[in-house]
Amino acid sequence: MERIRIKDVAREAGVALSTAALALRDDTRLREETRRAVRDAAARLGYVYDRSAAVMRSGKSHTIGLLVCEITNPFYAELTAGVEEALDAAGYVTILANTSESVARQKRMLERFREQPVDGVLIMPATGTPATLLDELDKVRLPYATVVRGFRRGAHAGPDDRAGTRLATEHLLRLGHRRIAFLGGGRKNSVSTGRWDGYARAMAKAGLATEHMPCPTDIGEASRLTRALSAAGPTALVCFNDSVAFGAMLGLMRAGRKPGVDVAVTGFDGIREAAAWYPSLTTVCVAPRAIGQAAARVLLQQMANPGSTPIREILKPTLIIRESCGAAGGAPPDTP
Amino acid sequence: MERIRIKDVAREAGVALSTAALALRDDTRLREETRRAVRDAAARLGYVYDRSAAVMRSGKSHTIGLLVCEITNPFYAELTAGVEEALDAAGYVTILANTSESVARQKRMLERFREQPVDGVLIMPATGTPATLLDELDKVRLPYATVVRGFRRGAHAGPDDRAGTRLATEHLLRLGHRRIAFLGGGRKNSVSTGRWDGYARAMAKAGLATEHMPCPTDIGEASRLTRALSAAGPTALVCFNDSVAFGAMLGLMRAGRKPGVDVAVTGFDGIREAAAWYPSLTTVCVAPRAIGQAAARVLLQQMANPGSTPIREILKPTLIIRESCGAAGGAPPDTP
DNA sequence: CCGGCATATTGGAACGTTCCAATAGCGCCG
DNA sequence: CGGCGCTATTGGAACGTTCCAATATGCCGG
Numbered sequence: 056m057e058r059i060r061i062k063d064v065a066r067e068a069g070v071a072l073s074t075a076a077l078a079l080r081d082d083t084r085l086r087e088e089t090r091r092a093v094r095d096a097a098a099r100l101g102y103v104y105d106r107s108a109a110v111m112r113s114g115k116s117h118t119i120g121l122l123v124c125e126i127t128n129p130f131y132a133e134l135t136a137g138v139e140e141a142l143d144a145a146g147y148v149t150i151l152a153n154t155s156e157s158v159a160r161q162k163r164m165l166e167r168f169r170e171q172p173v174d175g176v177l178i179m180p181a182t183g184t185p186a187t188l189l190d191e192l193d194k195v196r197l198p199y200a201t202v203v204r205g206f207r208r209g210a211h212a213g214p215d216d217r218a219g220t221r222l223a224t225e226h227l228l229r230l231g232h233r234r235i236a237f238l239g240g241g242r243k244n245s246v247s248t249g250r251w252d253g254y255a256r257a258m259a260k261a262g263l264a265t266e267h268m269p270c271p272t273d274i275g276e277a278s279r280l281t282r283a284l285s286a287a288g289p290t291a292l293v294c295f296n297d298s299v300a301f302g303a304m305l306g307l308m309r310a311g312r313k314p315g316v317d318v319a320v321t322g323f324d325g326i327r328e329a330a331a332w333y334p335s336l337t338t339v340c341v342a343p344r345a346i347g348q349a350a351a352r353v354l355l356q357q358m359a360n361p362g363s364t365p366i367r368e369i370l371k372p373t374l375i376i377r378e379s380c381g382a383a384g385g386a387p388p389d390t391p
Numbered sequence: 392m393e394r395i396r397i398k399d400v401a402r403e404a405g406v407a408l409s410t411a412a413l414a415l416r417d418d419t420r421l422r423e424e425t426r427r428a429v430r431d432a433a434a435r436l437g438y439v440y441d442r443s444a445a446v447m448r449s450g451k452s453h454t455i456g457l458l459v460c461e462i463t464n465p466f467y468a469e470l471t472a473g474v475e476e477a478l479d480a481a482g483y484v485t486i487l488a489n490t491s492e493s494v495a496r497q498k499r500m501l502e503r504f505r506e507q508p509v510d511g512v513l514i515m516p517a518t519g520t521p522a523t524l525l526d527e528l529d530k531v532r533l534p535y536a537t538v539v540r541g542f543r544r545g546a547h548a549g550p551d552d553r554a555g556t557r558l559a560t561e562h563l564l565r566l567g568h569r570r571i572a573f574l575g576g577g578r579k580n581s582v583s584t585g586r587w588d589g590y591a592r593a594m595a596k597a598g599l600a601t602e603h604m605p606c607p608t609d610i611g612e613a614s615r616l617t618r619a620l621s622a623a624g625p626t627a628l629v630c631f632n633d634s635v636a637f638g639a640m641l642g643l644m645r646a647g648r649k650p651g652v653d654v655a656v657t658g659f660d661g662i663r664e665a666a667a668w669y670p671s672l673t674t675v676c677v678a679p680r681a682i683g684q685a686a687a688r689v690l691l692q693q694m695a696n697p698g699s700t701p702i703r704e705i706l707k708p709t710l711i712i713r714e715s716c717g718a719a720g721g722a723p724p725d726t727p
Numbered sequence: 728c729c730g731g732c733a734t735a736t737t738g739g740a741a742c743g744t745t746c747c748a749a750t751a752g753c754g755c756c757g
Numbered sequence: 758c759g760g761c762g763c764t765a766t767t768g769g770a771a772c773g774t775t776c777c778a779a780t781a782t783g784c785c786g787g
Contacts (some may be wrong), residue, residue, distance in 0.1 A: 085501075103502075103506060103531075104506045105506065106507050106508065107443055107446040107452065107507045107508060108447045110446075110447075111444050111446075111447050112444040116443065126468050126472050127469045127663075129463065129465055129468070129469050132462050132463050132468040133463045135462060135487075135489075136463055136491070139462075139489050142657065143488075148486060149486070149487050150486050151471075151475060151485050151487035153472050153475050155472070166521060167484060169396070170439060170441065170442045171443075171484065174441065176712050193459065195439075197634075233438055254405070254587050274663070274664050274666075274667040274668075275666060278667050278669070301664075305669040308669045311667045327463070327610070328610050328637075330611060331609075331611035331614050331638060331641060332610075332641060333642075333645045334639040346618050374664070
């Protein structure tokens, strides 16, 4: 049972090869009758379209490369799902590459993408990626959009990091907190600096000193750091993201202190778990799925108009107030 | 600046097109000197290999389709990372498709993969996938391997679900628990039935009655269900996976009860967060990354020997004993 | 000095689409 | 009744590799 080609379908339907090809693409230059006849013949023979030949001839692969900096992070996993969903709806196939925050691996994967070839790339740059990456992409004329982490220029979709942490910090200030520390970040990428900035500016505006507790984005590390906090330490923590916030709450509990009562905690991202936690997490919600969809949109737009000025879609975050900041009346057990 | 082809490299190096092609593949039939000359010419011109032409001519795409049932589940995210890593090392590119547990979407994605075309597929079947899926794949001669969730036949890599829950249940029995309930599962796939079986058999062997609390794999749902447990309920919970176990612990805490003290909890999967939790989670560890790598191995093996009997790699799980089962002396706060 | 046998290189068909120019069929107008 | 314009269909080149058969080159033994 050999693979069926357009040629075979054409013979079965009694038309020329190019007619069959047009019919399978449902081209209106053909009579509806002819198109149906060819479709039927294709169905009868079990014809399967061979994309590789089309790619070669047309130069379009309908394929997008997705470079994820860390797929095991639930935020990026959800974002990936959003990208994949949106691209699929637009008729594109997603090729996944996980860089695990390695700039070298990221470089290798981009070469792979050029060979593949993909029609465009969505990039969540690994920490430490130089801005010259964009120059290289421009030089080889590979359409791209950065996601979440970005640079000064180029198509981009991501949250307004600064506005997000400002929202969280101002909320804590309104609740009366004066010693508010920032937990996490400290790495050289646009997200870290943006989130720190939002916090630092809000603190400065209130005339208060900042406190930075650098910490990798990892529940375990965050827990360890927080556990060591003394009662004389900060009364509130603005966390880099939800994972760090979970870690912080676990660390507090392990130290015998109640998050949301003894120390207020806020997160950033708004992943699903945040609502289910005990205490439920007050967090800056940036809807990872929505960012993924926005990124897909921005890239497709860029691909359609290669010359145009790149779109930068900065999504406004919202603060979801729950128990972990103490504003919802602490986190009392609801049964004896 | 047009794209450079082998033709151009050949002209630059002063050899025939086919010589240049051989040289670029580093074929030993060519003198080392010639190969180097061509390589240099390619580097000089900035030649980029065009995979799409090669795919068409050779029929091999060096591309594997990966069907993930739910990428936002951290277990599957980590597994995906393992697959991608192993395939990359073997020179294959991963094409990702997330089915979100939809059988219809899964079907569509498989069609996409056939068109693409991919050399093989790794499938984590969506819940409710009929076993006839394998017949269809056989019919179209698409090499496949199932991952984690599988069927009676076909190449497969996954944990020994039955042995896993048996391990957990027996541990709880040894600790003196008599009322042990199984939380989660209840859906029609090999994982659910396997994990339930291991628990049920261990209980039967001990002459005890089983208790099933069906629950979707979601922290929020698990939390809600567990919160409603009365003090007269089970003293231990064997959870379907780590996410459900986290939910269970959150629900217990919300009800003012201490997981690991009032009620023992065990998980399944061994995702990274499990170690960081408070109380840290006793769990059946199946190393998702290792499963991903095993799956890649099994599929590549199957592709290399299409006729051979499919390999079924069942990974033995281990029980990691931590605080949540109470065996490590409960979960006392470590500071006042 | 020629046939035989390596080794090194070359020429050209083939893969299955897409794309463009060319042609067939047909009704209509002058 | 010839030619025009329209629609529906067709033929064939092109895309950039791979693969196979064919050809050059060098060397050895007879």
